[in-house]
Amino acid sequence: MNRNPLIPFALIMVMGIGLIFFLSVKGLGDMKEVAKEKEGGAKTEETAAAGPEDIYKKSCVACHGANYEGGVGPALKGIGDRLSVDQIKDVLVNGRGSMPGGLVSADQAEEMAKWLAELK
Numbered sequence: 491m492n493r494n495p496l497i498p499f500a501l502i503m504v505m506g507i508g509l510i511f512f513l514s515v516k517g518l519g520d521m522k523e524v525a526k527e528k529e530g531g532a533k534t535e536e537t538a539a540a541g542p543e544d545i546y547k548k549s550c551v552a553c554h555g556a557n558y559e560g561g562v563g564p565a566l567k568g569i570g571d572r573l574s575v576d577q578i579k580d581v582l583v584n585g586r587g588s589m590p591g592g593l594v595s596a597d598q599a600e601e602m603a604k605w606l607a608e609l610k
Contacts, residue, residue, distance in 0.1 A: 540598070542605035549593045558609055563589060570607030579603035 540548070553563035560566070569578065582599045585591030594602050 542598075542602045545594055545598065545602055553589070566606060567609055569609060573607075575600075575603045575607050578606050 546554075550563075550566075553561060554566050555561045558566040573581070579599045579602075580586075581589065582594040582602055583591060583596055585593075
């Protein structure tokens with residue numbers, strides 16, 4: 491049973507180098523798509539057609555709860571009684587407290603603010 495102890499290390503090294511090569515080629519292929527997204531030129535159909543409820547499910551439900559009851563973030567039921575639509579829009583775009591800004595794009599913030607203000 492005199493096996494060469496270097497063979498497993500050599501195989502791991504070859505697989506690692508292959509993986510690095512594959513990932514760098516994949517990254518180069520995606521470079522143009524990432525550049526378009528940064529410029530804002532390539533918005534996906536999903537984001538363009540997303541309504542306020544879809545945006546909430548994607549970005550807000552983790553902190554504000556599935557039934558708007560709160561959790562990490564405050565409860566959103568009756569938020570229209572406490573804040574005006576403009577104030578809600580400002581919070582959505584700029585953030586407030588522990589809520590980061592930019593979770594809702596500026597062009598969708600007005601529609602989202604109106605929807606949140608009507609929650610009961």
